[in-house]
Amino acid sequence: MSKTSNAADRRGLTDAQRNAVAELMRVSPIADELGRRFTKAGYELHLVGGSVRDALLGRLGDDLDFTTDAHPDDILRVLKGWAESTWETGREFGTIGAQRHGMRLEITTFRSEAYDGVTRNPVVRFGDNLLDDLRRRDFTVNAMAVSLPDHRFTDPYGGLDDLAARRIRTPGTPQESFGDDPLRMLRAARFAAQLRFTVDPDVVAAMTSMAADLDRITVERIRDEFTKLLSGADPVAGLRLLVDTGLAVRFLPELPGLKLAIDEHAQHKDVYEHTLTVVSNAVRLEGGAEADFVLRMAALMHDIGKPATKAVGPDNRVSFHHHEVVGARMTKLRMKELRYPKDVTSDVVKLVALHLRFYGYGRGEWTDSAVRRYVADAGDLLPRLHKLTRSDCTTRNRRKAAQLASDYDTLEARIAQIQADEDLARVRPDLDGNAIMELLGVPPGPIVGRAWRHLKEIRLEHGPLDRDEAEAELLRWARDEGVI
Template identity: 65%
Template structure:
């Protein structure tokens, strides 16, 4: 552990921003500490360009000290004692020592500035975030055992967890988030406090909860974070559809443990991610793809269980829950669409789909196709090796067919063979709902039969128009189409004469 302390000191010694800030504050007679997540991440070898500092200087003093030195300064958080700045590509936040008091109703403290680094560290959320380095003396400050917690990879609180969570219930979500991000476990007393106080999370706004949930799901170990939320009862107040998937299983009506299955699907979907950036939409869809099963479970006489239309019910539940958590409309619709479509592949069988069915699969998925393919692959959790291999071959075959048809027909932009303007001209109708119906008919035809040549598309349009009571139109649309093209070729001035 001494080696890790020395690593932090060495890092600070060669950091121009830290050195320059230290000189500014020391000259003014003020102390300056690197603190919190910055110290934790330095010890874990993952320190970035965002640095957190704390000081005994009051906010107005901090503003005077950094103005003219920093590349940019902002005071958005100054009422809470925080001044932000950038310097040489580093983003820094400098916060005055705090000794806050909480009202026990909201998570908003009565801000009080303090004079002690020890008291400031005690009010922080977890011991691994309650370490500091005195930048002037290079002294390591760890009054609450943060280094021990880091070595044991355990999340604990500086104060009693009941006090910490009572001050700010969002810290319970942060515990689960750090379990996911850092791969740590929560101390037993932390889990006990979370279990006893889970309902207090309802004091927190949905927006704040959503931010922590998203960070949890985008962490390196989201399954562990979700399990902590569920086991402590926190998920019952944040994402109740997830613990609801823990369905009872009896010896006569056996089925997979839907909750455990969903956690495995989440892990397998993550393994399929191709970008270094986590895919929040895919991860949400993987976790929630089966949330419609509890509401659609039916016992089959003689044994067995069915979950008919759980994808339809699940998509509705996703929209409702993600709206409550204040996710963006785009995220809500994308996740709901993936949940709705995730069973579509299972009609593929051994390749019985026609090219028309493949086109519809691609068109219905739209820009979500790549994510849908990943979700479908991740949804295979059978322990039957032969069945799993057969499913993988089917996935491979479908993706190969999609690639072939896409190369031939530009599936990413499937549109009717005639556009709206040509439909209006050929049928002699104005813009309106009827044009939309004709456009949809031609698009469905395009999906069923692939690209049509122009004459065949016109003939099909006329045939459809006759079924709608329009016309009369000739059975062979060629002459009318030619006439329309000839009219278009005339000079407008000639027609005016």
């Protein structure tokens, strides 16, 4: 039976939430405009899914989702002359996209999609009514609709109750929902991270028993859903759910694998718990309005090399020598398998490789040359490396934590001082390639590259040279190498 928004008074929703849909219609007249066009053409139109959910949560964006009994060709005819632009990239799934007055609209034919249990792509079947369309949606909080232009509110599966309780349930049985699209299991964990919702125990049980079904989903869809999870407001909640249900082992086995490695400081339950703490710290430190996926992914992967490098010494102390090197290699392989872009992978891998570099600093071993190399190796990633290194300090020993923070404060101040003198962010040899070729009388080729790298090493070791000093060093090197 359909429930109306009048029932919201007894569901604990605030006035702002109860009025959210009406406010949506007021500030987004294009929804009513579009509804009138579909009605005039003899079709239904309903605002659905995340648009209704987000309106009720007071977080509606510039994207609106609609469903209709019109088929794609019919949708295009209704949009003609009204939409500023249209696109058909989702046509095979019954979806037509449009834009008007800065709003992006997606209009999808009523449908019922199911997997055959073998292939990775859904078989799309068009439906003919709103209630059946809502039943095939992933979760009850996404199975509510506002009809246009009359603003009738439809909630056949108790989505409003679940929204008030901040709970994730499925319209039908979880087994039915996840059988239709196994990616929904990963999406449940994403909502736990993104919306800070609790996943219903029956849903968790189904995620656990059906985890292997995730193997039917393309790696690109898994990657995109995982990226949204890690970029959520509380990624740790989603990560725990992935591990506890066995979903993580299907595409990111290194994460549950961390439970096998005991932290060498004996201050944490295990490296897994330490890693989740580092992710939380990174979220707290990242700043800015948007999530920093590269920083968060580096925090998640920074210690994945520990299980492979674990060793127990004669004194029974556990060590993980060179785990940052092994971890960087493992991170590269895993992100390649998940088909992340090369530049994103490269940045995460570099941060993992560098995350331990700081820990020799507090012993007073760093020369100005070491500081220059730290900055040069980090390059544009230096601000993220600062945050990752600080996030990695999870000791419960307050005096040790304070000392590490103080040491890093000192390092940042030292970097700033040398930066002011030497422009560390752009460390380059004191002679460029043209000057090298002119001075040595050589054409472009390997000799120029070798000379350039030598001068950069000198620059890192000793700081800037003036022109005469740089030329003298180049000539000395050329003589030693038999170039001249």
